[in-house]
Amino acid sequence: MSLASGLAVxxxxxxxxxxxxxxxxxxxxxxxxxxxxxxxxxxxxxxPVALLVGFKEFRGKTLLTSVINTGMGFPSVVVxxxxxxxxxxxxxxxxxxxxxxxxxxxxxxxxLAAPVITGVSLAAVSSVEQNVRDAAYALGGTxxxxxxxxxxxxxxxxxxxxxxxxxxxxxxxxxxxxxxGNIAASDGTSVTRTLTTAIQLEAEQGRxxxxxxxxxxxxxxxxVVNAIVVRLGNGGGRYG
Amino acid sequence: xxxxxxxxHHGYDGETVLEGVSLSVPSGEVLAIIGPSGVGKSTxxxxxxxxxxxxxxxxxxxxxxxxxxxxxxxLEFRRRIGMVFQEASLFDATxxxxxxxxxxxxxxxxxxxxRELSALxxxxxxxxxxxxxxxxxxxxxxxxxxxxxxxxxxxxxVAFARALAYEPDVLLLDEPTSDLDPRNxxxxxxxxxxAKKRGIGVAIATHDMHQAERIADRVAVLLGDGVIEVGDxxxxxESPADERTRKFIDGELIY
Ligand SMILES: Nc1ncnc2c1ncn2[C@@H]1O[C@H](COP(=O)(O)OP(=O)(O)O)[C@@H](O)[C@H]1O
Ligand SMILES: [Mg+2]
Numbered sequence: 275m276s277l278a279s280g281l282a283v284x285x286x287x288x289x290x291x292x293x294x295x296x297x298x299x300x301x302x303x304x305x306x307x308x309x310x311x312x313x314x315x316x317x318x319x320x321x322p323v324a325l326l327v328g329f330k331e332f333r334g335k336t337l338l339t340s341v342i343n344t345g346m347g348f349p350s351v352v353v354x355x356x357x358x359x360x361x362x363x364x365x366x367x368x369x370x371x372x373x374x375x376x377x378x379x380x381x382x383x384x385x386l387a388a389p390v391i392t393g394v395s396l397a398a399v400s401s402v403e404q405n406v407r408d409a410a411y412a413l414g415g416t417x418x419x420x421x422x423x424x425x426x427x428x429x430x431x432x433x434x435x436x437x438x439x440x441x442x443x444x445x446x447x448x449x450x451x452x453x454x455g456n457i458a459a460s461d462g463t464s465v466t467r468t469l470t471t472a473i474q475l476e477a478e479q480g481r482x483x484x485x486x487x488x489x490x491x492x493x494x495x496x497x498v499v500n501a502i503v504v505r506l507g508n509g510g511g512r513y514g
Numbered sequence: 515x516x517x518x519x520x521x522x523h524h525g526y527d528g529e530t531v532l533e534g535v536s537l538s539v540p541s542g543e544v545l546a547i548i549g550p551s552g553v554g555k556s557t558x559x560x561x562x563x564x565x566x567x568x569x570x571x572x573x574x575x576x577x578x579x580x581x582x583x584x585x586x587x588x589l590e591f592r593r594r595i596g597m598v599f600q601e602a603s604l605f606d607a608t609x610x611x612x613x614x615x616x617x618x619x620x621x622x623x624x625x626x627x628x629r630e631l632s633a634l635x636x637x638x639x640x641x642x643x644x645x646x647x648x649x650x651x652x653x654x655x656x657x658x659x660x661x662x663x664x665x666x667x668x669x670x671x672v673a674f675a676r677a678l679a680y681e682p683d684v685l686l687l688d689e690p691t692s693d694l695d696p697r698n699x700x701x702x703x704x705x706x707x708x709a710k711k712r713g714i715g716v717a718i719a720t721h722d723m724h725q726a727e728r729i730a731d732r733v734a735v736l737l738g739d740g741v742i743e744v745g746d747x748x749x750x751x752e753s754p755a756d757e758r759t760r761k762f763i764d765g766e767l768i769y
Contacts, residue, residue, distance in 0.1 A: 405603035412563055412597035413616040413676060416589065427606055 294484060300463035301472050302491060308376050308454075308468060309444040312383035316391050316439055321432070324395035325421050329407075342396070345389025350382075354449030357382040361453070374455035374466055382449035387439035394438055398431020399424050433503045440499055445492065447474055469495075515576045515683040516540045517562055517595065517715065522571035524557055531557050533739040534571070539684055539715045544706060546726035546747070547719045549736030550762070555719035558736070559686045562717065563597045564588060593620060596677030597686040600693065602669035604661040609653065609672050612661050613644035616680035647679035648672070650705050667698030674705055685709055687718040691725065703729050723766050727751055735759045 326332070327339060359365050361372040361381070372378040402424045410423040425432065447470040450456075454466035456475060464472070469492040476485035518538040525531045531554040539545055539562065547555050561568050567581045574580060575591045596616070604612050618626060629639050648654045651671035656664065661672065670690060677685060687706070691699040706716055706729055720726055726733055726747065733750040735743045735758075743756045754760045 403603065405599060405601050406605065408565075409599065409603040409605075409673070409676075410615070410619075411565070412595075412599075413619065414589075414593040414680065415615075415619045419619045423605060 294487075297458075297462050297464070298488065298491070301467050301469055301488065302495070304376060304464045304466065305444060305468040305470075305492075306495070308379045308450070309383060309440060312380045312443050313387050313391070313436060313440045315380070316384050316388040317436055320388055320392040320395055320435070320439075321425060323392050324399050325424065327392075328396055328400045329424075342389050342393050345385075346393045348386070348389070349448065350386055350446040351448035351452065353385050354382050354452030357385065357449065358453050373453070374457055376454070376466055378453040379450045379466060379468070382453050383443040383446070386446060386449060387443045390442050391435045391439035394435030395428070395432050398428035398435060401431070402427040437500055437503050440503075441496060444468075444496065445470060447471060515594070515715070516574075517684045517717075518572075518574045518577075519558065519562060519568075520572040520574060522558075522561060522568040522573070524554075524561060524566075524568045524570075530739055532561075532568075535736075535740050537717075537734055537741060537744065539686075539717045541683065541715045542710055542713045543731045544710050544716045544718065544729050546730035546733045547717060547736055548721065548723065548726055548733060548762075548766075549719075551721065553736045554739070555736055556688050559597070559688050559717065559719055562684075563595055563686050564592045593680070594683045595686060596680070596682035596684070598670075598673050598677050598688065598690045600689040602666070602673040604664075604669055604672055604676075607661060608657070609648065609659050609661055609664070610638070610641075610644060610657040612672055613648050613657070613675050613679050614641045615676060617641055617643060620680060641679075643681065644675075644679045647675035650678060650708055651675045651701055667694050667701075670694055671698060671701055671705075674702055678705070678709060681712075681714075683714060685714055685716045687716065689719050689721065692721065699725070721766065723751075723763055735762065737762060 323338075323342075327335060327342070357378065358373070361367045361370060361378055372381070406427060407420050407424060410420045415423065450466070450468050451471050451474070454468070454471070456467050456471040457465040458467050459465050467475075469488050473485045473488045473492070476482070476488065516538050518536075520536050522535045523530070523533055535558060537545075537547075537558070547558065549555055560566060561573060564573065564580060567573075572579055572581070575594070578591075580588055580591050593616075605615065618629065621629070632639055645654055645657065648657055651674055653668060653671055653675065656668065661669065664672065670693070674687075674690065685706075691702050694702070703725065706718065710716055718725075718730070730747045732744060733747050734741050735750065735754075735756070737758055743750060743754060743759045745755070749755075750759060751763060754763065
C-alpha cells in the first residue's frame with residue numbers, strides 16, 4: 275500500500291471522528307516532549323562520552339565500552355522496571371514523587387537512547403582522521419577546539435546516532451508503559467499517554483481506526499524528524 | 515624570535531629516535547632538515563611544534579623555556595607557530611573556512627559565536643588575512659569551493675595558506691611537497707620564500723636534495739639518532755664536514 279492510498283484510507287476516519295483531535299493532539303504532544311527531551315539530554319551526555327572513549331585512555335574504559343554495547347540492545351521493559359524501582363517508594367529516588375510522570379518517562383527513554391547515541395557516535399568520531407585533529411591543534415586550537423572539529427567532521431555519523439536514538443525512544447512501548455502508566459486526564463486528553471501506549475490500548479479495545487491513525491502519525495513523525503536531522507547534517511558544511 | 519631545540523632526547527616505547535639534538539630556527543631564514551626516511555624528522559618537527567614535551571632537553575621560544583611555563587603560556591607559543599604536514603588534512607568545509615581556522619580559534623567565544631551566526635544567515639565575515647594567504651598560493655578564486663573538490667596539489671596549497679593566515683613567527687613544514695607535481699611544488703616553494711621575506715623563520719623537512727638547494731639558507735643533516743652536520747646550504751652540499759653527509763647526499767641525488 276503506497277503512502278498516498280494509505281492516506282486516502284485514513285482521511286474518512288479523521289472526518290468521522292473530529293472529536294478525537296484533542297485526544298490525538300495531546301498524545302502527540304506528550305510523545306514528542308518526552309522523546310525529544312530524552313534524546314536532547316542523551317546527546318549532551320553521549321557526545322563527550324564518545325569523545326572520551328574514542329581518544330582518551332583511562333581506567334574502566336573497557337568496562338564503559340561494554341556497558342555501552344550492552345545498553346544498545348537492552349530490553350526496554352527491563353529498563354522500565356529498574357527505573358520504576360528506583361523512583362518507587364522503596365527506591366533511592368522515592369521522595370521525588372516521579373512515578374507515572376513524564377519526567378519518569380524521560381528518565382527511562384534517556385537510559386534507552388543514551389547507549390545507542392553514544393555507541394553510534396563513538397564509531398563516527400573514531401573514524402575522523404588523526405591528521406585532521408593534528409591540523410586543528412597545530413593551527414592553534416585547544417583540546418576543546420580539536421573536540422569541536424572532530425564533532426563537525428563526524429556530523430553525518432552523529433546525525434545518524436541521534437536519529438537512531440530518537441527512533442528507539444519514540445517507538446518503544448515497554449518502559450513508558452511501566453513508569454508512565456498510560457494515563458489520560460478526566461477530559462480524555464493525555465497525561466502520560468504516548469503514541470505507542472495509546473496504539474496498544476486502542477488496539478486492545480478494538481478501536482483499530484484510531485490505532486491506525488496514531489500509527490500513521492508515529493510513522494510520519496519519525497520521517498519528519500529524519501528529514502530535519504539529515505538537513506541539519508548537510509547544512510553543517512560551512513565550518514572549519 | 516628564534517625557536518630552538520636544545521640537547522633534545524626523544525623516543526617511543528623505549529626506542530630512542532633523537533639523542534641530543536640541538537637546532538635553531540631563527541627569523542627570516544629557511545632551514546632544511548634532510549635525512550633518510552624514519553630517522554626522526556617528523557618527530558623533531560612535532561617537538562618544535564610543541565605537540566609533546568621531549569623526554570629530555572629543552573624547547574625554547576625567544577630564549578624562554580616552553581615546557582617549564584604554564585599551559586596558557588604554552589598555548590601562546592603554539593599560536594605563533596604554523597605547521598604543514600605531508601598530507602593536506604583539510605577540514606570538510608569550504609576553502610575559505612579552512613584558511614580562516616587559525617584566526618577563528620584565536621577569537622573570543624562571543625566573537626566566534628557572532629561569526630557563526632552571521633555565516634549561518636549567509637553573511638560570512640570577510641577575513642582579509644585569510645584571503646591574502648590564499649592569494650599567496652594563488653587560490654583566492656577557489657575560496658568558496660568545498661575543500662573536498664580540490665586536487666591534491668591545490669589542497670596542500672590551502673593547507674599552507676591556512677598556516678600562513680594568522681601570520682606565525684615560525685613555519686614548520688613536514689615534507690610538504692613530497693606528494694606534489696612540479697608546478698604545485700613551485701607554488702609552495704615560492705610561498706616559502708615569500709614567508710621568509712616577511713621575516714618568518716621556516717624549518718622544512720625534505721628528502722628532496724634539490725629542493726633544499728633551491729630554497730634553504732641552512733641545512734641540518736639528521737642521520738643515526740642526531741644532527742651530524744648543520745651549515746650553509748652551499749657548504750653542506752659542496753664541501754660537507756662529515757663524510758656520512760657526502761655519502762647520504764650523493765646517494766639521494768642519484769634519484
Ligand atoms: N607515534 C609513534 N609511535 C611509535 N613510534 C613512532 C611514532 N612516530 C614515529 N615513530 C618512530 O620513530 C621513528 C622516526 O619516525 P619519524 O619521526 O616519522 O621519521 P621521519 O619523519 O624522518 O621519516 C621511526 O622509527 C618511527 O617508526
Ligand atoms: Mg616524516
